[in-house]
Amino acid sequence: xxxxxxxxxxxxxTKIAGALxxxxxxxxxxxxxxxxxQEDGDTVMRAVEEVLGExxxxxxxxxAHAIGIGSAGxxxxxxxxxxxxxxxxxxxxxxxxxxxxxAGDHLPVELIGDGVAITxxxxxxxxxRGHANALCMVVSTGVGGGLVLNGQLHSGPTGNAxxxxxxxxxxxxxxxxxxxxxxxxxxxxxxxxxxxALENGWCPGPDGDTSAAAVAAAARAGxxxxxxxxxxxxxxxxxxxxxxxxxxxxxxxxxxxxxxKAGDVLFAxxxxxxxxxxxxxxxxxxxxxxxxxxxxxxxxxxxxxALAGMAGTAxxxx
Amino acid sequence: xxxxxxxxxxxxxTKIAGALxxxxxxxxxxxxxxxxxQEDGDTVMRAVEEVLGExxxxxxxxxAHAIGIGSAGxxxxxxxxxxxxxxxxxxxxxxxxxxxxxAGDHLPVELIGDGVAITxxxxxxxxxRGHANALCMVVSTGVGGGLVLNGQLHSGPTGNAxxxxxxxxxxxxxxxxxxxxxxxxxxxxxxxxxxxALENGWCPGPDGDTSAAAVAAAARAGxxxxxxxxxxxxxxxxxxxxxxxxxxxxxxxxxxxxxxKAGDVLFAxxxxxxxxxxxxxxxxxxxxxxxxxxxxxxxxxxxxxALAGMAGTAxxxx
Numbered sequence: 001x002x003x004x005x006x007x008x009x010x011x012x013x014t015k016i017a018g019a020l021x022x023x024x025x026x027x028x029x030x031x032x033x034x035x036x037x038q039e040d041g042d043t044v045m046r047a048v049e050e051v052l053g054e055x056x057x058x059x060x061x062x063x064a065h066a067i068g069i070g071s072a073g074x075x076x077x078x079x080x081x082x083x084x085x086x087x088x089x090x091x092x093x094x095x096x097x098x099x100x101x102x103a104g105d106h107l108p109v110e111l112i113g114d115g116v117a118i119t120x121x122x123x124x125x126x127x128x129r130g131h132a133n134a135l136c137m138v139v140s141t142g143v144g145g146g147l148v149l150n151g152q153l154h155s156g157p158t159g160n161a162x163x164x165x166x167x168x169x170x171x172x173x174x175x176x177x178x179x180x181x182x183x184x185x186x187x188x189x190x191x192x193x194x195x196x197a198l199e200n201g202w203c204p205g206p207d208g209d210t211s212a213a214a215v216a217a218a219a220r221a222g223x224x225x226x227x228x229x230x231x232x233x234x235x236x237x238x239x240x241x242x243x244x245x246x247x248x249x250x251x252x253x254x255x256x257x258x259x260x261k262a263g264d265v266l267f268a269x270x271x272x273x274x275x276x277x278x279x280x281x282x283x284x285x286x287x288x289x290x291x292x293x294x295x296x297x298x299x300x301x302x303x304x305x306a307l308a309g310m311a312g313t314a315x316x317x318x
Numbered sequence: 319x320x321x322x323x324x325x326x327x328x329x330x331x332t333k334i335a336g337a338l339x340x341x342x343x344x345x346x347x348x349x350x351x352x353x354x355x356q357e358d359g360d361t362v363m364r365a366v367e368e369v370l371g372e373x374x375x376x377x378x379x380x381x382a383h384a385i386g387i388g389s390a391g392x393x394x395x396x397x398x399x400x401x402x403x404x405x406x407x408x409x410x411x412x413x414x415x416x417x418x419x420x421a422g423d424h425l426p427v428e429l430i431g432d433g434v435a436i437t438x439x440x441x442x443x444x445x446x447r448g449h450a451n452a453l454c455m456v457v458s459t460g461v462g463g464g465l466v467l468n469g470q471l472h473s474g475p476t477g478n479a480x481x482x483x484x485x486x487x488x489x490x491x492x493x494x495x496x497x498x499x500x501x502x503x504x505x506x507x508x509x510x511x512x513x514x515a516l517e518n519g520w521c522p523g524p525d526g527d528t529s530a531a532a533v534a535a536a537a538r539a540g541x542x543x544x545x546x547x548x549x550x551x552x553x554x555x556x557x558x559x560x561x562x563x564x565x566x567x568x569x570x571x572x573x574x575x576x577x578x579k580a581g582d583v584l585f586a587x588x589x590x591x592x593x594x595x596x597x598x599x600x601x602x603x604x605x606x607x608x609x610x611x612x613x614x615x616x617x618x619x620x621x622x623x624a625l626a627g628m629a630g631t632a633x634x635x636x
Contacts, residue, residue, distance in 0.1 A: 074599045083599070133475065147566065149472065156567030157451065158600040167561035168595055169489045171500075171553060179597035180560070182489075235489060242498070243485035247562055248465065249474030277486055279497035281392045281401070282476040 005063040006306040007055055007103070010298030011048065011071040011095075012114065013037050013086030018051035019296075020060050021303035025125050027296060029058040041089040045098055052102045067099060067109045068306030070117025070298045073144075077111045077159030110302075110309040112159045114138075117301030118256065118293070119146025119162060120153050124304045126292035127254040135241060135250045136291070137164060139233075139266075140257035143185040149248055153308060165189070169239040187236035190259045197229040216262040230262065231269040238273030245283040256291025263290075323381040324624040325373055325421070328616030329366065329389040329413075330432065331355050331404030336369035337614075338378050339621035343443050345614060347376040359407040363416055370420045385417060385427045386624030388435025388616045391462075395429045395477030428620075428627040430477045432456075435619030436574065436611070437464025437480060438471050442622045444610035445572040453559060453568045454609070455482060457551075457584075458575035461503040467566055471626060483507070487557040505554035508577050515547040534580035548580065549587040556591030563601040574609025581608075 005028070010017040013035055020029040031054035033047040055061055072084035080096030096109050103109075112120070119128070119136035128134040128148060137145040143165030147154040154161050165185035166178050173182025186192060190212035197215045202225040204210045205218075218226035241253045259266060271288055278286050293300065323346070328335040331353055338347040349372035351365040373379055390402035398414030414427050421427075430438070437446070437454035446452040446466060455463040461483030465472040472479050483503035484496050491500025504510060508530030515533045520543040522528045523536075536544035559571045577584060589606055596604050611618065 076600065149467065154467065154566065156600070157569075158567060160598070160600040161565065161567045163564045163598060166598055167564050168557045169486060171487045171557045171595075180595045239486045239489045243561055244565055246481045246485050247479065247565060248472065249476060249479045251475075277489075277498045280478070280481060280484055282394065282474070282478040 004065045004307070004310070005060060006303050006310070007064045007067045008299045008302035008306065009048065009051065009067065009069045009099070010114070010117065010302055011035070011069065011082075011084070012298070013072055013084065016047050016051050017299055018055050019299045019303070020055055020058060020064055021300065023307065025300050025303065027299060028060055029055060031055055035087065037087045039089055041093050044087055044089050048099065049102050052099065056103070064107065066306040066310050067103055067107050068302035068304070068309070069095065069099065069109065069111045070114050070302035070305070071095065071111065073113040073115070073160055075111055075113045075159045077155065078157055080109070080111060082111070108309060110305045112155050112302070112305050113144070113146070114298055115144030115162050116146035116153065116155045116159060117305065118144070118297045119148060119301065120304035120308075121293045121297040121301035122254050122256070122291055123148045123153065125300060126297070127289045128252055131252045133248070133250045134252045134254060135162065135164065135244050136254040136256070137260070138257035139188060139237065139255055139259035140190055143189050147244075147248065147250070153305065155305070164240050164244060167240055167243060169236050169243070184236050184240040188233035188259070193229050193233050193259065196232060197226050200225045200228065202226050202229070212259055212262070216265045219265040227265070230265050233259070234266055234269035235273045238270055239277045241286070241288070242274060242277035242283060245278055245286050246280060249282060251286060253286065253288045254291050255288060256293070256297075260291055322383045322625070322628070323378060324621050324628070325382045325385045326617045326620035326624065327366065327369065327385065327387045327417070328432070328435065328620055329353070329387065329400075329402070330616070331390055331402065334365050334369050335617055336373050337617045337621070338373055338376060338382055339618065341625065343618050343621065345617060346378055347373060349373055353405065355405045357407055359411050362405055362407050366417065367420050370417065374421065382425065384624040384628050385421055385425050386620035386622070386627070387413065387417065387427065387429045388432050388620040388623070389413065389429065391431040391433070391478055393429055393431045393477045395473065396475055398427070398429060400429070426627060428623045430473050430620070430623050431462075431464070432616055433462030433480050434464035434471060434473045434477060435623065436462070436615045437466060437619065438622035438626075439611045439615040439619035440572050440574070440609055441466045441471065443618060444615070445607045446570055449570045451566070451568045452570045452572060453480065453482065453562050454572040454574070455578070456575035457506060457555065457573055457577035458508055461507050465562075465566065465568070471623065473623070482558050482562060485558055485561060487554050487561070502554050502558040506551035506577070511547050511551050511577065514550060515544050518543045518546065520544050520547070530577055530580070534583045537583045545583070548583050551577070552584055552587035553591045555588055557595045559604070559606070560592060560595035560601060563596055563604050564598060567600060569604060571604065571606045572609050573606060574611070574615075578609055
């Protein structure tokens, strides 16, 4: 039997990437455009259409059996619309319908959030492979995530499940831009790690770099304020991961993104804090691991969702 | 086709109930013993065996095709063992094996935690009926719960999923007996509602009743300290419910148990606080409803799990 191909789109605030991906996750054809994120909705869509046009021009396109889309959120898989925070021209934008119009009505389209897409990639090819129950997170400018439950991607009815960045772990805490208080993202994202370090007296080096990566470097060099800011982020992540494990039973939490790359500066206090919050017997075996997928995670995950959707449709006899 | 029966066991710290239940959830035969909760493990098991013995003596027993057990937790469905907090004689007690020995090796046995059992009952017959994604909670001496995801009970590999009482919503908060801090149960359980009211100057009536029900009565009569204690419990419950919705996408949260019976004293501030914490677009449609099942919820839910297990086995072609 020949290997089916799927088309994958990874739509973010910076770039729109597309690919044709085979059943082993290999990327055979690529296309990419910058996201004209501050333009009107049709202009943004034209960039998507250009990416799709390049893919359709490839001879392999005729072997594509489905399209998977991972998009910056929020998304609504139930209506096929997206409203990415960083793309103001798209509010309840009918992305699935517009992609179908360009790519052909015969192709099934799966829409998921970008955190769910990353999770699909880590489960298929990365650090969550072989785990039937997993949380995968991206800790960077924001904090996103996704869940694998019972061996399947759990995207939820609207494709947004796993939004660990916006669960409150500090119900009286600082106001979060989402409207709640004390969200994991409000404490653990890169900008919040940097802000807290600066507020507590951390002085950046001569290059003036005030990024979380610079705080991580300072922490590695022993700066106590930088270490404390990462420890606080780790505590919030641990409370969120423990909450997830206590609610749905996961056996691994995979942490990626720019902050995830900080290494032991993050993972050492994270593992310690997990011991403080993951206390019930059935969550004590939980492990934490760094993400393994690189910049193609969004594309590979969107492809995984498209393949899983095809398999589900086949299983349902449709 | 005749309706299959299942046997159900509901094992708590106070009583051990058993029943034969039909495919519509009707209880046809009952048996019950008090739980000798402070005795040794074999003595507790003898009470279970007496309940099973009564069920086996019923002519309908020969139509029972499976056994469902809902037990006070923690349970471990992967090993068939239970370690109920309030039954110290049972630690990693091989309940499934012992039930099989008494009931017959040919019957499949499904073991789930009591919060999961209540959830199965509310989904089958109660307030969560017709909802594909639901959280059901028991707010009483403790705070327990369970999840329905994609139309199926999500019990998790060990049968403990949905333990919302022990997720932290206040990462720097008061120490919880579980070892963590700021758990939902530490803020919202009946004893904690009463404790907080007393600490803040609430005076019980002439009958000296310091239960959460008495605090609820005082709140209904306008006592501001009693109202504030329920509002704080509602805030913690809202943060936990919102976290659950944000993580797995649920469209209803069902609240039962003694505290759940407080009515508007709880539900009015709970619905208000949910607006503060359930902020993302995909969780804003979430509703909250009181539980509908009565004292048989544990039995009906254990029966539902047994029936679902039989259906799953049949579907798998085993």
